[in-house]
Amino acid sequence: MTAVRSVAAGMNGQIKMLSIKNLHASVGDREILRGVNLEVPTGEVHAIMGPNGSGKSTLSYVLAGRDGYDITDGSILFGGEEIVETPAEERAAKGIFLAFQYPLEIPGVATMTFLKAAMNAQRKARGEAELTTPDFMRRVKVAAEKLNVTQEMLRRPLNVGFSGGEKKRNEILQMALLEPKLAILDETDSGLDIDALKTVSDGVNALRAPDRSMLVITHYQRLLDHIVPDVVHVMAAGRIVRSGGPELALELEANGYADYVGAAAA
């Protein structure tokens, strides 16, 4: 299916951007991920669709390294490297980015201060020089204009008083500035009207690149009209239960998740 791209992924064609094997994760006594297997080759965009409670958001948090989940079995290889024990901030520096479904409002932390701290922290972790202020300002200006993020928004505390659409645009702005290798978009379409959905999708599409992979998590098919995936996976009851091409999303839109909910419970 992806023979050409897998050459770009490595000489032996085996090293994937993301390779999840038999991943089990629990919160307390409750197992939420029950053996997830998923491979995302370098340069591809994969979508994960599924009903509420199927474990989609948990998968995104576990990939980003959030505390509070017990990984009871399985592995997560990022660029061939095991990251299950790697703290969130180190995963970010390695190139994993999570666009939050509900970006946090952080009063008292100026958006620009935060952006600069994040960019420089990642550069420092990779042994790169910190950005000069003019270089930083230029990068923000260029990226912000594309996403219709105003100077007024940038002057405010991080996400404070932002509308749903502004928050999502701010997430994609961060993604553009941090230039991740793997971007995980968790329900990025939620709370967006049609215009905002187009702005955000255009922003995401502009960041598609041969050396960057994306995992787009969504409940609805409509986002995938704008961000067309290479592969669609269906998640139910903590597992990937089916994979296919973009047409699978249309099938789900027509038939709903009832078949999968039933099959997973059985």
Place this chain on the structure above:
Amino acid sequence: MNAEPRILHTPAEVTLADAFSAARGDLPGDAGVAAARVVAFDAFQKKGLPHRRTEAWRYTDLRALLRSVPPAPPAEPASIAIADLLPGLDRARLVILDGIYRPDLSDLSGLAGVEVTGLDTLLDQGDERVGALAGRLDDAMVTLNTAMMAGGVAVRVPAGLDVTRAVEIAHVTSGAYSVFARNVVTVGAGASLRVVETFTGPNAAASVANIVTEAVIGDRAKVTWAKLQAEGDAAVHLGTTAVSIGGESQFDHLTLMTGAAISRSQSFVTYGGEFARAGLFGATMIGGKQHADIMLGVDHAVPNGASRELFKAVMDGKAEGIFQGRIVVRPGAQKVDGKMMTQGLLLSEDASFSVKPELEIFADDVQCAHGATSGEIDEDMLFYLLSRGLPRAEAETLLVTAFLAEAIEGLGDEAIGEAFEQIARDWLAGRKTLA
């Protein structure tokens, strides 16, 4: 409540009585002041040190906490290097070393037209500025200060004078001594003044500083006042600020508490005229076994006053933070608008924060409210920052600084606020990550 004379005195109370007997002949003041000292000491001795059944001091049981009282500072003036806690903040400086105003160590430039006098001069002349506000307070530490006050400084800003350069009143303790100082600040009608009050001393010196400041703020005056309590790690800090604010005046006050083993900072604000506005802010940062108690009393004695109170406290280690806030609206003081918020942030499981807000309202057309929260660093916010690659220590520092900044910035003075935020960042940089 505690009418019957107590017979048993704690060792600290006995030491204080001996100290008063030994010092009273040498303390400054005319006959009236000398008589007032005796009355005050008798009053103190009848009640003794405040303890847990003294409602206003219930969280700071001095009878238990103050095991001993160090000696008075030596008569020979100490000579010590005074640290600059606020680099970058342009200000004049009035140095109170071991409780005595030291013109030779002070810098009065930029204070043309401002009258600066040693407290001893006022006491020798029986000047009525001393005790004008403190005399109305029924508080054991203020009463003890009235008996024992040895020095301090008086600052008078004439009506209409706009003093743009900040004035630091720098209280420096040179060692393990008992210090009793009194300052008097008078701001004339329509004048403006920016005050930074600092309290410092060496680590490992079990000093006890009892400092009372009285400030009378005239009509339409504008005063910004920031207090920085950064005493040494074995010190006891007992500070009281009594303020009267005139009609249409604006008074903004910030208390930043980070030093001392045991500290109690009291502020009492009385509205002397209508349409006055007060903003009262606090930022406490303590760790180890520190105990820091802020007591606030706001007395809306007249109608149409507004007050905003925002107190934030960050506790690490086994530290104990305390906030008691009392807003009183007197009968007839209609249209008063008072809002008080207290927020504690616990950085360790062994730290604690006690809050006691009180509203006493005797007028029917007022808007008063209070709220209090206490919790840990928000895990969701922390993860958001970590997920962007910020190291844990940096992410925590950003969140805690932001938490405190809201109170520090409430003061509304950018230069002072920036200097105080730097102190917050330095404090956070000195502690390890929480994980």
